[in-house]
Amino acid sequence: MSIRANPLIDGLCREGLVRAARSLFRAFVDGTDVNAREDMALASLLSGLALANAGLGAVHGLAAVLGGRFTIPHGLICARLLPFVVEANINALKSRAHPSSRAGERYDEVATIITGNPRATAHDGITWICELCSRLNIPSLKGISLHRDEFPAIVHQAAQATSMKGNPVELTREELVEILVKAVS
Numbered sequence: 001m002s003i004r005a006n007p008l009i010d011g012l013c014r015e016g017l018v019r020a021a022r023s024l025f026r027a028f029v030d031g032t033d034v035n036a037r038e039d040m041a042l043a044s045l046l047s048g049l050a051l052a053n054a055g056l057g058a059v060h061g062l063a064a065v066l067g068g069r070f071t072i073p074h075g076l077i078c079a080r081l082l083p084f085v086v087e088a089n090i091n092a093l094k095s096r097a098h099p100s101s102r103a104g105e106r107y108d109e110v111a112t113i114i115t116g117n118p119r120a121t122a123h124d125g126i127t128w129i130c131e132l133c134s135r136l137n138i139p140s141l142k143g144i145s146l147h148r149d150e151f152p153a154i155v156h157q158a159a160q161a162t163s164m165k166g167n168p169v170e171l172t173r174e175e176l177v178e179i180l181v182k183a184v185s
Contacts, residue, residue, distance in 0.1 A: 002056065012046045017114055019040070020114075023040050025135055057164065057166050057167035062081055062158045076138060080133070080139070081179060083129045083133065086125065092171055111123075151180050
């Protein structure tokens with residue numbers, strides 16, 4: 001979804017999404033599932049190549065700040081933020097994306113890949129991510145004592161992060177605060 005993606009990066013991401021979608025939960029449930037572990041190793045490699053070449057987005061922009069303030073695993077923060085960032089991005093794209101932007105279509109494509117449903121929409125993708133997070137026991141961020149009065153400072157710091165520059169749409173401070181509100185609920 002990065003604005004700096006290109007056809008090569010897209011191919012890496014498509015393959016990584018296929019592998020992660022079919023194997024993440026399997027590897028979580030059974031760490032001895034060699035095929036699932038291989039898929040996740042390759043998905044990790046492919047995503048690392050993608051992020052090194054196309055950058056990141058709002059999930060990592062917010063997660064870096066939160067991880068610097070609280071003792072909580074980066075992956076857990078990213079997992080908790082992901083569905084809310086995707087939702088905010090989709091809504092922002094619908095309301096203010098440039099007519100030539102294909103980001104909305106790309107979210108639909110991601111949804112078809114992860115759900116396995118050729119008619120899936122971006123919102124189906126959000127539902128799938130939420131269900132996976134539930135199955136993986138991803139907790140709310142409520143437990144880290146994150147208080148609403150800290151949100152403006154966190155958002156200010158995150159908005160300046162390099163990761164934010166790859167997001168498919170520039171999110172407003174209000175949208176970023178709403179993501180945090182949902183993440184601690």
